[in-house]
Amino acid sequence: MKNILRTLGLLVVAATLALAAGIDGTWKAEFTTPDGTQRNNTYTFKADGEKLTGKIASQMGEAEIKNGTVKGDDVNFEVTRKFQDQEFTMKYAGKLSGDELKLTVSFNENSFPIVAKRQ
DSSP states (O other): OHHHHHHHHHHHHHHHHHHHTSOOEEEEEEEEOTTSOEEEEEEEEEEETTEEEEEEEETTEEEEEEEEEEETTEEEEEEEEEETTEEEEEEEEEEEETTEEEEEEEETTEEEEEEEEEO
């Protein structure tokens, strides 16, 4: 009986840690783009299994996250933006570690790192 209770207790702890380490919620990042522009982004994420959805809000407005995945601590998603009548897709790839999300943002020939913090 003690072994069963101990096993159940460990399962509850493991489930709690898994939920606490998830990506769901609001994240904020302050960063400098390759052209020297200071930016602030707010990400709202929702994971359903390995599928990642949500939105990004910034000085450029809001955009939906597309093609998002979360596999373990690997996070990938895309955001399509419009600037001066041209659409471009920004690709995000990175690692989730507790309350920190380290991403590399790529678009056209450019890429740069950002770090988002859980709010």
